[in-house]
Amino acid sequence: xxxxxxxxxxxxxxxxxxxxxxxxxxxxxxxxxxxxxxxxxxxxxxxxxxxxxxxxxxxxxxxxxxxxxxxxxxxxxxxxxxxxxxxxxxxxxxxxxxxxxxxxxxxxxxxxxxxxxxxxxxxxxxxxxxxxxxxxxxxxxxxxxxxxxxxxxxxxxxxxxxxxxxxxxxxxxxxxxxxx
Amino acid sequence: xxxxxxxxxxxxxxxxxxxxxxxxxxxxxxxxxxxxxxxxxxxxxxxxxxxxxxxxxxxxxxxxxxxxxxxxxxxxxxxxxxxxxxxxxxxxxxxxxxxxxxxxxxxxx
Numbered sequence: 001x002x003x004x005x006x007x008x009x010x011x012x013x014x015x016x017x018x019x020x021x022x023x024x025x026x027x028x029x030x031x032x033x034x035x036x037x038x039x040x041x042x043x044x045x046x047x048x049x050x051x052x053x054x055x056x057x058x059x060x061x062x063x064x065x066x067x068x069x070x071x072x073x074x075x076x077x078x079x080x081x082x083x084x085x086x087x088x089x090x091x092x093x094x095x096x097x098x099x100x101x102x103x104x105x106x107x108x109x110x111x112x113x114x115x116x117x118x119x120x121x122x123x124x125x126x127x128x129x130x131x132x133x134x135x136x137x138x139x140x141x142x143x144x145x146x147x148x149x150x151x152x153x154x155x156x157x158x159x160x161x162x163x164x165x166x167x168x169x170x171x172x173x174x175x176x177x178x179x180x
Numbered sequence: 181x182x183x184x185x186x187x188x189x190x191x192x193x194x195x196x197x198x199x200x201x202x203x204x205x206x207x208x209x210x211x212x213x214x215x216x217x218x219x220x221x222x223x224x225x226x227x228x229x230x231x232x233x234x235x236x237x238x239x240x241x242x243x244x245x246x247x248x249x250x251x252x253x254x255x256x257x258x259x260x261x262x263x264x265x266x267x268x269x270x271x272x273x274x275x276x277x278x279x280x281x282x283x284x285x286x287x288x289x
Contacts, residue, residue, distance in 0.1 A: 025208035025256075029208045052225065052226070057228065
């Protein structure tokens with residue numbers, strides 16, 4: 001269980017192609033240490049390696065420019081569609097006398113969710129590896145929550161659905177692309 | 181690497197480990213070589229980030245081998261020292277030797 005969790009953690013932290021090599025190396029050394037010093041020591045070593053490796057691996061991803069792509073995918077996959085929908089409904093409301101404000105009808109929120117999921121799916125389709133899909137999903141969730149906070153009062157259920165559906169759709173889009 | 185740019189401390193260690201290991205230089209072996217020779221327990225992530233940086237500077241080249249069962253069916257990326265890497269090692273050694281020359285550590289306050 002620990003080995004599996006550490007593998008997933010490192011696969012998410014390391015850059016796309018490199019993740020497989022890092023996890024392969026960790027698994028090879030883990031089995032050597034388990035044979036030499038026992039499984040308990042090997043687990044301790046594995047956890048320490050996972051915790052200490054995340055920062056340098058993420059740093060390398062930032063330096064490689066990969067994070068810029070992740071950020072762009074996050075903006076296009078969540079922040080921009082949510083903001084544009086908000087502006088659209090604001091404009092529609094402004095055309096109706098005495099109906100300006102941030103309150104939205106249920107069907108308008110449903111349209112928002114559909115647009116958000118479609119854009120998030122496209123962001124997911126732009127990823128090549130599991131680790132980059134995970135990074136885009138995190139960026140999409142973070143940017144969606146920031147945008148919803150900026151927009152202001154929204155029903156709790158709508159916020160919950162947006163924050164769950166957007167990253168889930170990114171992961172689904174990425175998975176679908178890898179399958180093809 | 182431009183003239184005058186020397187290696188960082190950990191880059192130096194990693195490059196020396198790659199030079200020592202020859203054809204067997206990949207992340208886990210580099211990490212172990214540094215650990216066994218210096219007693220420094222480096223994180224595998226730090227080793228890979230450094231190898232990636234050295235590859236970006238053209239000091240090491242890499243090749244990918246076939247996946248093996250002991251690695252959970254994952255491939256291995258091996259690193260080789262390039263001519264520029266060897267030159268960087270020589271220059272860093274010269275710089276260190278020049279700085280060390282005439283120093284007496286017993287007199288330190």
